[in-house]
């Protein structure tokens with residue numbers, strides 16, 4: 259029995275502008291992401307990966323079609339409800355520069371206003387440790403953190419409400435190779451420990467091979483194929499030839515698959 263869908267996208271179209279200026283980004287796009295998957299979304303620049311993440315977050319609505327998250331329309335997630343169901347790690351980390359580490363992690367929970375401040379602090383401290391940071395990092399300001407630490411704080415912040423679905427936009431962008439490997443290890447551990455479903459946009463082949471249980475390729479306005487990285491690499495399309503070509507592609511393909519195993523059904 260396949261695991262239940264966490265994200266179910268059907269017949270999706272996204273058109274920006276009107277009349278002569280209308281510009282179609284997605285057309286008849288289908289994508290189902292099941293519980294426990296780490297799905298990598300790849301595609302050329304401007305193919306609509308970020309727009310798709312925004313639809314899943316409920317921040318924008320498609321022109322046509324449906325986006326369901328955990329069985330409900332994604333649009334219902336928009337606003338305050340979103341962070342308890344979907345965690346989002348933005349590309350630049352996007353920390354509040356005026357808040358220290360712990361206040362950044364605690365932000366969504368504090369805004370919710372349902373817990374006393376001491377409990378919010380405790381919950382944020384649990385998440386700080388979860389991402390491999392130490393209590394003494396709690397009072398540091400974002401400007402005093404390394405790139406790898408910024409990503410960890412941003413990840414802790416995305417996880418503060420224990421969302422079952424995590425969206426990652428270029429999680430290893432801007433990290434040196436060692437920090438990128440460490441961050442991939444952390445994501446793999448948390449995926450297994452917390453039973454997360456993950457959707458990730460990445461241009462980085464090493465990250466793709468290290469983490470993905472499945473890859474979906476966005477081209478020609480829809481998902482042209484999906485499968486394991488090895489299966490997708492055999493699909494005949496100019497973008498895929500270009501993406502997996504070259505020394506880095508061959509090196510990544512030669513690696514034993516380090517991908518996390520999909521979660522078994524409970």
Ligand SMILES: Nc1ncnc2c1ncn2[C@@H]1O[C@H](COP(=O)(O)OP(=O)(O)OP(=O)(O)O)[C@@H](O)[C@H]1O
Pocket residue numbers: 274275283301302303304305306307308309310
């Ligand atoms: N609010 C908007 N209004 C008009 N056009 C938009 C809007 N948001 C995105 N677009 C356009 O939609 C297309 C897809 O953008 P998107 O940012 O999703 O691409 P992407 O696949 O994430 O690209 P990249 O890999 O370069 O980040 C682009 O041409 C972009 O200019």
